[in-house]
Every structure is written in C-alpha cells, then in structure tokens.
Amino acid sequence: MRRADRLMQLVQILRDGSLHRASDLANATDVSLRTIYRDMETLAASGVPIEGARGIGYRVTAAITLPPLNLTMTEMEALHIGLRAVAQSDDKELSSAAAALSAKIDAVMPEDRSRAPAGYGFAIYPFADAARGFQHLPRLRQAVRTRQKLEVTLQDKPRIMRPLQLDYWGRLWTCVVWCETTDAFDEIRVDQITALKILPSLFVDERGKSLPDFHKHRQLSDT
Known part of the structure; x- marks a missing residue:
C-alpha cells in the first residue's frame, strides 16, 4: 500500500472522533508502531487536526481554527480556491502577494507544521497534489x-x-x-x-x- 493511501486510511479510521490506540492503528494498517507514530506526526504536520500522543492514543477533531479567526468549512474552501486562483494569475504582484499571504496563514496554523512544506494551498504534504x-x-x-x-x-x-x-x-x-x-x-x-x-x-x-x-x-x- 502506498503511504498516501495508508494515511488516507488512517484519517478514515480516526474520523469517528473516538480515541484509537496506536497498536490498533498499526494492526489495521499492517505496519509497525514506529510507522504509526511517524504517520501521526506527518498528518498533524499536514494540517489534519490530530489530538493525542504516544501511549495514550489518537483522534481527529473537527475544529479548524486560525487565531484569532474561526473559519467555517465554506470560508476555508473560499480561501483555498481564492489563493490558488490569484497565485496562477499573470499579475506578478498579485501572485507574489498570494504566496506571501499563504506563508502568513501557515505561520499561525495551530498545528505543529515545522516539518511540512511552506505555502498554504500550494504545497500540501503528504498529499502533495491536493x-x-x-x-x-x-x-x-x-x-x-x-x-x-x-x-x-x-x-x-x-x-x-x-x-x-x-x-x-x-x-x-x-x-x-x-x-x-x-x-x-x-x-x-x-x-x-x-x-x-x-x-x-x-x-x-x-x-x-x-x-x-x-x-x-x-x-x-x-x-
């Protein structure tokens, strides 16, 4: 199974909001505990709202929060589409501004994104073609x-x-x-x-x- 497919499988398992032990996730995806720990770190770094820690368990939360803003699903969608559209325009100044805004939004995301590529709405890790x-x-x-x-x-x-x-x-x-x-x-x-x-x-x-x-x-x- 490709890693991106396994990560998607993990999201689908965690989406019920319940706490799932790392050992159960490892058994469900047929990988080692160490791989699950890395996968959880990767999902959190990519922006998936993961809560939990080793030895406790993991779950996906529903909130999408950008301090000091609380964004609805529709607002988040508009932000995605708008930034992407402006970045692809022929106006270099606007395209540059979209990239700068993307970086600023990345900087205030509540998740630990230190290992994710920069550029909100542009380089999406681990689903790089999203x-x-x-x-x-x-x-x-x-x-x-x-x-x-x-x-x-x-x-x-x-x-x-x-x-x-x-x-x-x-x-x-x-x-x-x-x-x-x-x-x-x-x-x-x-x-x-x-x-x-x-x-x-x-x-x-x-x-x-x-x-x-x-x-x-x-x-x-x-x-």
Missing part, C-alpha cells in the same frame, strides 16, 4: 446542494455518482458518493478526480443509498 482538486470544489458543492448526478473520471475510468457530502481533512477534500457504476458507497479524494461533469439528471434518497445509510455502513465496517 491543489489539483480545488477546481472541482464549486461544482461538487453545487451538485451536493442541487442533488445532481455526476460523471466523475478517476484513473481514466468514468463513473456515474450521486454526491452526498463534502468533507475537509487538513487540506485534503473528500466526497462521499453513491456510485451507480459500482453499485456501492465510496469516499473519493477530490485531488484524484481528472474530469468532472454535472449531469442534468437529479437523484432522490433511496433506501440503502442515502447519507444516513453511508454512516450506518461505516459504523458496521468499523466494528
């Missing part, structure tokens, strides 16, 4: 709100999906979907989407395919 997914966020949000089906291309394979919920994990965005192509729930990383198209067809909640059903399914798989 910025590629920012372009898809507005359409994903629209589809979740209007309950429109999507044609999503992952690894050059198009799939028809029902977007149910967007989640943010310390600079990494994921989307909970019901995939009509595989006839199963999935939680896709937005940065791995190579193409996305909103389809005209709408969807309604069906038994076994809704967001509450996804949460029940995840709870059963976690037990």
Whole structure:
C-alpha cells in the first residue's frame, strides 16, 4: 500500500472522533508502531487536526481554527480556491502577494507544521497534489446542494455518482458518493478526480443509498 493511501486510511479510521490506540492503528494498517507514530506526526504536520500522543492514543477533531479567526468549512474552501486562483494569475504582484499571504496563514496554523512544506494551498504534504482538486470544489458543492448526478473520471475510468457530502481533512477534500457504476458507497479524494461533469439528471434518497445509510455502513465496517 502506498503511504498516501495508508494515511488516507488512517484519517478514515480516526474520523469517528473516538480515541484509537496506536497498536490498533498499526494492526489495521499492517505496519509497525514506529510507522504509526511517524504517520501521526506527518498528518498533524499536514494540517489534519490530530489530538493525542504516544501511549495514550489518537483522534481527529473537527475544529479548524486560525487565531484569532474561526473559519467555517465554506470560508476555508473560499480561501483555498481564492489563493490558488490569484497565485496562477499573470499579475506578478498579485501572485507574489498570494504566496506571501499563504506563508502568513501557515505561520499561525495551530498545528505543529515545522516539518511540512511552506505555502498554504500550494504545497500540501503528504498529499502533495491536493491543489489539483480545488477546481472541482464549486461544482461538487453545487451538485451536493442541487442533488445532481455526476460523471466523475478517476484513473481514466468514468463513473456515474450521486454526491452526498463534502468533507475537509487538513487540506485534503473528500466526497462521499453513491456510485451507480459500482453499485456501492465510496469516499473519493477530490485531488484524484481528472474530469468532472454535472449531469442534468437529479437523484432522490433511496433506501440503502442515502447519507444516513453511508454512516450506518461505516459504523458496521468499523466494528
């Protein structure tokens, strides 16, 4: 398993908010305790809100805080997209200002980011290509709100999906979907989407395919 995939698996395990022992995480991912300790440090450094310590356990918290500001999910998304868009503009002064603002935000992030690359919204570690997914966020949000089906291309394979919920994990965005192509729930990383198209067809909640059903399914798989 690639390290980025293992880190994503750890985020999915920790996301329930419960305290998980390092030994249990090591068993779940088939790695050593030392590797888990390094992975926790890496996730915390990348911006994932990890709480805990060796010998106690780890959990993911929900708050995203920038002293003295408390940012909502929508505000964080706007910040991501805005900084990325300005940085790519032809105006060198504005592009430079976006990079400077990125560095200032990095400096006040509450997590220990001493080992993470500088540049908020630019170099995202350990998911270094996460910025590629920012372009898809507005359409994903629209589809979740209007309950429109999507044609999503992952690894050059198009799939028809029902977007149910967007989640943010310390600079990494994921989307909970019901995939009509595989006839199963999935939680896709937005940065791995190579193409996305909103389809005209709408969807309604069906038994076994809704967001509450996804949460029940995840709870059963976690037990």
